Amino acid sequence: MLKKVRFSAGIWAFTPCADRFEPKGYKEPSTVPDQIRTAKNVKDLEGVILQYPTGLNESNLDEIRSVLKESKLVASQVDANLFSRRFANGSFTSPDEKIRKEAIEIAKSTVNMAKELNCNYAGLWLGQDGYDYPFQVNYKDLWEREINGFREVALYAQEKAPNVKICIEYKLKEPRCYMTMADAGKTVAICQEIGLPNLGATIDFGHCLFGQENPAESVVFLHRYNRLFAVHINDNYAYWDDDLFFGSLHMLQALEFVYSLAKVKYEGWIGLDIFPYREDVVQACNMSIQNFKAMAKLLDKLPERDLGRAQSKHDAVEAFKCLREIIFK
Numbered sequence: 305m306l307k308k309v310r311f312s313a314g315i316w317a318f319t320p321c322a323d324r325f326e327p328k329g330y331k332e333p334s335t336v337p338d339q340i341r342t343a344k345n346v347k348d349l350e351g352v353i354l355q356y357p358t359g360l361n362e363s364n365l366d367e368i369r370s371v372l373k374e375s376k377l378v379a380s381q382v383d384a385n386l387f388s389r390r391f392a393n394g395s396f397t398s399p400d401e402k403i404r405k406e407a408i409e410i411a412k413s414t415v416n417m418a419k420e421l422n423c424n425y426a427g428l429w430l431g432q433d434g435y436d437y438p439f440q441v442n443y444k445d446l447w448e449r450e451i452n453g454f455r456e457v458a459l460y461a462q463e464k465a466p467n468v469k470i471c472i473e474y475k476l477k478e479p480r481c482y483m484t485m486a487d488a489g490k491t492v493a494i495c496q497e498i499g500l501p502n503l504g505a506t507i508d509f510g511h512c513l514f515g516q517e518n519p520a521e522s523v524v525f526l527h528r529y530n531r532l533f534a535v536h537i538n539d540n541y542a543y544w545d546d547d548l549f550f551g552s553l554h555m556l557q558a559l560e561f562v563y564s565l566a567k568v569k570y571e572g573w574i575g576l577d578i579f580p581y582r583e584d585v586v587q588a589c590n591m592s593i594q595n596f597k598a599m600a601k602l603l604d605k606l607p608e609r610d611l612g613r614a615q616s617k618h619d620a621v622e623a624f625k626c627l628r629e630i631i632f633k
Contacts, residue, residue, distance in 0.1 A: 305562070305601075305603045305604055306562065309570065309573070311349050311573070311574050311593050312352055313576040314575060314578075315343070315352050317578050318334070318342050318585050320332065320334075321579050336354075336360070336364070336368065339352075340352060340375050340377060341374075343589075344377055345586045346589040347593065348597075349377070351378045351379060351381075351573060352380065353381045353382075354368070354381075354417075355383050356382055356383070356385065356413060356414045358385045360382060365420060372421070378421070378422070380575065381418070381425040381426070381471065381534060381573065382414050382418040382421065382425070383414070383426070383428070384414040386407050386411065386429075386430055387429065391407060394432050394434075394449075395407035395432055395433055395453075396449055396450050396453030397434075397446050404453065408457060411426075411428060412460045412461075414426045414428075415468050415470070416464070416465065419468055425469050425471050426468050427471045427473055428454070429475070429506075430450075430472075430484065431478070432480060433485065434477075434481070434482045434483040435482055436481040436482070450485070450494070451498065454470070454503060455498045457470055458470050459500065461502055466502075470502055471504060471505065471534045472485055472495070473534075474490065474506075474511065474515075475515065475545070476511065476514060487515055487517060488505065488525055488526055492526065496529065503531075504526070504533035505533060506533060506535070507522055507536070508535075508538070508577055509537050509538055509550065509558065510538040510539060510547060510548075513542045514542050520557065521564070523564035523568060524568060534573055534575060535572065537550040537574055538592070539553045539554055547578045547579040549595070550578070550596055551598075559627075562596060562599040563606075566603060574596060576593070578592060605629075606626060610622070610625075610626050
């Protein structure tokens with residue numbers, strides 16, 4: 305199953321991996337070119353997810369392009385960094401019109417960078433768009449600004465970079481207590497309202513877990529509306545975005561997630577969105593890819609006809625008999 309997917313990794317996995325207890329990170333600092341050179345050591349990795357303007361920008365574009373070529377990697381996606389201190393009160397939803405316009409311009413420039421690198425995906429994870437307290441925001445204004453921002457960026461991409469799709473990465477919380485783009489349902493609703501085919505979702509396995517979404521179901525739901533654009537894999541304990549390597553905790557949910565991707569015939573990028581604070585980054589990335597590929601291979605042995613019969617009756621016991629045949633043999 306899933307013979308045509310390609311693996312990439314977020315460039316942040318190769319950084320020192322800072323947290324609030326160790327703001328400088330747990331590893332030695334490195335440049336983005338050096339991070340790309342480290343990424344090339346990951347087996348079966350074909351791409352990296354870059355961030356604009358913090359890691360990739362107009363001043364170092366040629367250097368990054370050269371290092372990618374040297375490392376035999378491509379830019380699988382370029383993400384807009386709209387979650388810095390500058391956007392502490394929101395990016396597309398900021399109460400300051402000047403900040404909102406700046407955020408939208410950064411998003412448009414991210415599209416430009418993707419086009420320059422022959423990359424088909426620009427990512428928007430609007431981590432600062434949301435709120436923390438009751439009565440803090442006017443919800444009507446919040447949603448109006450969010451939707452208008454997405455619409456403007458998607459229209460820009462449609463005109464200036466028709467091969468670049470806009471990927472909304474949703475997440476329940478962090479850094480805001482409530483994020484506007486919190487789940488698959490809200491993401492689809494916004495995409496359907498805007499009505500442009502180049503606007504869709506990045507589904508993150510771990511975000512689904514701690515957002516109390518079933519990742520496998522969300523794959524099918526997003527695909528139903530043609531909004532499944534990109535996939536991030538990782539794992540967590542289902543109450544925080546731990547970004548552990550894929551398959552380390554939720555093996556059955558991960559297996560069903562891979563199964564759903566196969567059923568909808570997903571052929572895009574599988575992005576490693578992990579933070580190996582204390583682990584060797586190459587080994588952690590290798591483990592994520594190996595686990596994903598092992599699950600896909602295991603599913604080739606699944607008795608599909610028997611599983612289909614069980615699912616047609618919503619028979620959980622019979623369905624698990626099919627799983628036992630491939631897991632415990």
